[in-house]
Amino acid sequence: MASAKPRLGDLIEISRDGFQHWAIYVGDGYVVHVVPLGESPGAGTGSSSVSSGSVMSNTAEVKRDLLTDVAGSCTLKVNNQLDKELKPLPVEQILRRAQRMVGKKMPYDIATNNCEHFVTKLRYGVPRSLQVENAAMGAGLVSALGAAAIGAATLANSIMRN
Incomplete structure (x- = not known):
């Protein structure tokens, strides 16, 4: 134990x-x-x-x-x-x-x-269930980071085209 x-x-x-x-x-x-x-x-x-x-x-x-x-x-x-x-x-x-x-x-x-x-x-x-709550928060953070990365890439592409 x-x-x-x-x-x-x-x-x-x-x-x-x-x-x-x-x-x-x-x-x-x-x-x-x-x-x-x-x-x-x-x-x-x-x-x-x-x-x-x-x-x-x-x-x-x-x-x-x-x-x-x-x-x-x-x-x-x-x-x-x-x-x-x-x-x-x-x-x-x-x-x-x-x-x-x-x-x-x-x-x-x-x-x-x-x-x-x-x-x-x-x-x-x-x-x-903190186990579930923490997993959901982690999934939300990953989703938010993914969205931020996509947004940054889109902005960078836009700047480079102009």
């Missing part, structure tokens, strides 16, 4: 090749997390960047698994970074909400309703 021992209600970030899987610590070595249908708890712990279940499935199941099984050989850390801007719900409420969800199937979308959205909704009452 890369950081301090998790406490009840902590968000656990599991670094896999190219993405992070998220879970919430519920005690005694267990986490609650969302697993796309057809994917095992530790899927994506190998060399593939994103498991096919994450991309292809539009349904997921909420599971309670041992953290060691979910993480496999991947590194993990407690990551409650949204505590800086969002107030966590009381731990008892987080645990109760997480336990009620176990075994339920739910809509899944890697961009709008993924494992990080799920655990942040449990902890804060608000679904957020």
Whole structure:
């Protein structure tokens, strides 16, 4: 484990090749997390960047698994970074909400309703995915830089013709 021992209600970030899987610590070595249908708890712990279940499935199941099984050989850390801007719900409420969800199937979308959205909704009452937000900002920046480069090239061509 890369950081301090998790406490009840902590968000656990599991670094896999190219993405992070998220879970919430519920005690005694267990986490609650969302697993796309057809994917095992530790899927994506190998060399593939994103498991096919994450991309292809539009349904997921909420599971309670041992953290060691979910993480496999991947590194993990407690990551409650949204505590800086969002107030966590009381731990008892987080645990109760997480336990009620176990075994339920739910809509899944890697961009709008993924494992990080799920655990942040449990902890804060608000679904957020910084992983998706950062990717979207990066895509927007790349798009803006591309547009700026095209604009600069057009301006340069215009100046050179005159």
